[in-house]
Amino acid sequence: MASRVGRYTIRLDGCAAVRGYAGYAGKKEGEGPLSDAFDYIAEDNTFGEKTWEKSESRMQKDTLNRALAKSGVTPSTVDMIFAGDLLNQCIGSCFGLREFGIPFVGLFGACSTMAESLALASLFVENKSANVTAALTSSHFCSAERQFRYPLEYGGQRTPNSQWTVTGCGAAVLAADGDGPFVKEVTFGKIIDMGIKDANNMGAAMAPAAAETIKAYFDDTRARAEDFDIILTGDLGFVGHSLLCELLEREGLKLPNLADCGMIIYDREAQDVHAGGSGCGCSALVLCSHIFNNMRAKKINEILFVGTGALMSPTSVQQGESIPSVAHLVHISSKK
Amino acid sequence: MASRVGRYTIRLDGCAAVRGYAGYAGKKEGEGPLSDAFDYIAEDNTFGEKTWEKSESRMQKDTLNRALAKSGVTPSTVDMIFAGDLLNQCIGSCFGLREFGIPFVGLFGACSTMAESLALASLFVENKSANVTAALTSSHFCSAERQFRYPLEYGGQRTPNSQWTVTGCGAAVLAADGDGPFVKEVTFGKIIDMGIKDANNMGAAMAPAAAETIKAYFDDTRARAEDFDIILTGDLGFVGHSLLCELLEREGLKLPNLADCGMIIYDREAQDVHAGGSGCGCSALVLCSHIFNNMRAKKINEILFVGTGALMSPTSVQQGESIPSVAHLVHISSKK
Numbered sequence: 192m193a194s195r196v197g198r199y200t201i202r203l204d205g206c207a208a209v210r211g212y213a214g215y216a217g218k219k220e221g222e223g224p225l226s227d228a229f230d231y232i233a234e235d236n237t238f239g240e241k242t243w244e245k246s247e248s249r250m251q252k253d254t255l256n257r258a259l260a261k262s263g264v265t266p267s268t269v270d271m272i273f274a275g276d277l278l279n280q281c282i283g284s285c286f287g288l289r290e291f292g293i294p295f296v297g298l299f300g301a302c303s304t305m306a307e308s309l310a311l312a313s314l315f316v317e318n319k320s321a322n323v324t325a326a327l328t329s330s331h332f333c334s335a336e337r338q339f340r341y342p343l344e345y346g347g348q349r350t351p352n353s354q355w356t357v358t359g360c361g362a363a364v365l366a367a368d369g370d371g372p373f374v375k376e377v378t379f380g381k382i383i384d385m386g387i388k389d390a391n392n393m394g395a396a397m398a399p400a401a402a403e404t405i406k407a408y409f410d411d412t413r414a415r416a417e418d419f420d421i422i423l424t425g426d427l428g429f430v431g432h433s434l435l436c437e438l439l440e441r442e443g444l445k446l447p448n449l450a451d452c453g454m455i456i457y458d459r460e461a462q463d464v465h466a467g468g469s470g471c472g473c474s475a476l477v478l479c480s481h482i483f484n485n486m487r488a489k490k491i492n493e494i495l496f497v498g499t500g501a502l503m504s505p506t507s508v509q510q511g512e513s514i515p516s517v518a519h520l521v522h523i524s525s526k527k
Numbered sequence: 528m529a530s531r532v533g534r535y536t537i538r539l540d541g542c543a544a545v546r547g548y549a550g551y552a553g554k555k556e557g558e559g560p561l562s563d564a565f566d567y568i569a570e571d572n573t574f575g576e577k578t579w580e581k582s583e584s585r586m587q588k589d590t591l592n593r594a595l596a597k598s599g600v601t602p603s604t605v606d607m608i609f610a611g612d613l614l615n616q617c618i619g620s621c622f623g624l625r626e627f628g629i630p631f632v633g634l635f636g637a638c639s640t641m642a643e644s645l646a647l648a649s650l651f652v653e654n655k656s657a658n659v660t661a662a663l664t665s666s667h668f669c670s671a672e673r674q675f676r677y678p679l680e681y682g683g684q685r686t687p688n689s690q691w692t693v694t695g696c697g698a699a700v701l702a703a704d705g706d707g708p709f710v711k712e713v714t715f716g717k718i719i720d721m722g723i724k725d726a727n728n729m730g731a732a733m734a735p736a737a738a739e740t741i742k743a744y745f746d747d748t749r750a751r752a753e754d755f756d757i758i759l760t761g762d763l764g765f766v767g768h769s770l771l772c773e774l775l776e777r778e779g780l781k782l783p784n785l786a787d788c789g790m791i792i793y794d795r796e797a798q799d800v801h802a803g804g805s806g807c808g809c810s811a812l813v814l815c816s817h818i819f820n821n822m823r824a825k826k827i828n829e830i831l832f833v834g835t836g837a838l839m840s841p842t843s844v845q846q847g848e849s850i851p852s853v854a855h856l857v858h859i860s861s862k863k
Binding site: 192193194195199201242244245270271275277278279280281282285286288289291292293294295296297298299300301307311314315318319320321322378379380381382383384500502503504505506507510512515517 | 528530537580581606611616621624625627632636637658717838841851
């Protein structure tokens, strides 16, 4: 049974194992440096559907099906699914998951959703409130662009600080038994708003939330940087990552093993992605392919996975609001 | 510690008590039959803010502050808050709650959010993963109309089946100690889609989800209708309620004590609300004022609270999609 450690952290007894996982990627992501790790790479980004929103739903459906198959479980044995996405009213998840017949806990954590869903799905298994759970999220470049920025046909210029929304989906199936990796601790983050108003500079808006949650975790657990192979944020990108390093150093936290999914999913120079990748699917895809593969191979043993989300909408930006952000942390280990 | 009962239900040991709660209402709701129960009734629906979205955020902030004060706890003692709303990217919650400094678990359950948040907040307390939690949600007629239908200035005609989005917010604070009422069981629902496509007939879209979850609960627990003073759905309204009665009868479930928050929050004839109230705030406000007041007064002792949500967006409707729905059930008792 999980117990609280310090002010913000919840420690698990190692009863929540990743039983299986899958990562589905879009075409551009499939041309990047992590392509070997993906279960599926789309030939085009339609996923055989007629609208980008339906493509995103289809990607969630297919990814969950693959994760379930790799876990050796059928939908009818899954007790709960924790999912959400960036689309208005989370229609990526609501439509993508409607045929599974699994009790559905809808989430909104913006790009922190993979960490949020994994944390909740793990705690439900750990506390025996569920036997088998699933956690997943997605993003799609084309559905996100037209919702948050401009229709693709408009051909808007991108600023140097802007990030590229990943077309991708990651899903993990949790159970008491499984090869792992294993969820050991979670820290749910507070909403942090430092007044950043530039919706093309999400990394800067999210970095303070990541700093706050990482600091809370280290304060609570008295862990040391060297306890972890990687401390992996979700989608701060190059700009947000630099800022995070600076913020943590000011707090006396030097973390040489900090990395970011948004920085490793693309080849920055060759793929013209400006400040890196972003979107719920960015961290979900990297975690549920590259990272979990390496943890199963024992090449990576201890990680802090810190999902970062910018909690804004086009409406809030138009109304002159700043961008509140949140970061949730999950400590994952290859050992039970 | 909570344990699973049957296929879908989780039973609590009575360790999750409602320590305090508050309900804030708009002007129209304050003119309805439940007005005496509300903590605050707005003179106009701006709540002193310049845009309807900011009004909704402000309502969440004020309601949570009142619920915390009535619970005798400060924000710094609350371990987690579970919240969400209907606005794109849940900005009602993200902006309304950003100043509290409480770890934030963002939810999207459409109008089922009060049941979803209450269920999660209770389970975290019950399983000792948190000491004090809060659950809340809201809706606002004006922000919902312009997002889901037409700008108010357009003066669109409403169809007879349509419902009136409640301007209101309900918040509950949960802890191991408190006067109650107490959360005893929860059943998270599946996504159900019976192919209803009329976005002006949400009640019909949501009724099958309510029927499914209620049936799952009775199958799991072997409870009888007479064990409950009220079985209270969220916002089916008059049309959806009739349909739910019919669907349950077909399944052999005769529940004479079925009621719906959307039917009791307004005076149907005098207030011109067509098929009744709707919105996340509808069930949140009724529960966190009228119902909890009556439970504390022991006039109502056992209820099943069944939040109902239509998981659609304007985009999904425009693309010809049907309306998937979900219903989450919480069994609440005045006795520990």
